[in-house]
Amino acid sequence: MNTCERCELCQQAALEPIYRGAGTVRDLTIHLCRHCGLLQSLPRIDQAPRRAAAASGAADWGNIRYGKGFRTAHALGALSRHADLSAPAQVLDVGSNRGSFARQFMAAAPNASLLAIEPDARVADCVQELDRTELICARIEDVALQSERFDIVHSCHTIEHVASPAKVLADHWRVLKPQGLLVLDAPSTAILESEDMVEEWFIDKHLYHFSARTLMRMVSAAGFEIIEPPEPGDRENLLLVAVKSGRPTASTTADPREVSDAERRVATYGRNRAANLAALTAVATEIAHLSTRRVVIWGAGRLFDALITFGGFAPSLLAGLIDAHLGAHLPQRHGLKVHPPEAITAIAPDVVVVMSRTFAGEIADTVRRLAPNAEIITYGELIGRARLAVAA
């Protein structure tokens, strides 16, 4: 133990450095609490100057501010299972981002009023024009809200960014009415056991790295009863619904199983990522060999960046680069224009390489519709073959 910092969850002085993110620009080290198993990054600096958008495969990835929109349907689904959306509810949207949740929730809840909190003025304006919606452009920790004001608190991929999630959850509890609902969504460490990671998962934007167990424990300690735990099959996100019921309690119990699970996850991730980075050169070579034909890459994000940065792929070999979302925020990647999906018809590729993990199936379906003659190859197939070749 080389730190005097205490664990955010169990308050024990049991933090041990376990991993450093590749390419960290904030100089963060990921620590494991040897008592409760919570993974947390030190130092807890959450006020770093805002950086330009970086679609990098390394730890500096971020500031594109578009990912939360993919989670809105899940949050609305969870809310509709536990709340009457036609009721005149007061809603707090923490980290409202580009307003995806605010927009869709307010359309579904005609009698609700919403307070959106978003510190990034560049994106916060997205909620300005919405009816029954007020915006405070600030960090949630800096906003003083009235106690027992809200029926619902929605927080999507925000809690992992704050310096003290326990304090923020305690404040969510305070501002909720008795029996008020918390809908909380955060990235899951379960993804660390994926076999095909090449991008750095421990990014500088995230100070806490929750498993279902550590997140549920922190939420319960804040005085909530969890009424819908995270879906065990979702390896990327922890979406839970909790109700304000009891009182906050200290949660100091040891959890040796969680400690060993977290340790195993980080070790598996480090091993797999190293093997995949070694295999990326073979992936780049395989795509380069295809380039006597017209090759398009679909997916301009972190995997594409890793292919070039770590795999040495020459982007000039491509006939085009497509991304359904990223082009709106980053018009160019590695010297290539990022085209929207419709552009694929004019490019008329022979081969489409799908550089996405989460949306690979969805993208392949779209390619079959828009470019029915193109051969489709996925990142998953390429990295799988390359790893076998490297191991042989």
Ligand SMILES: [Zn+2]
């Ligand atoms: Zn702990």
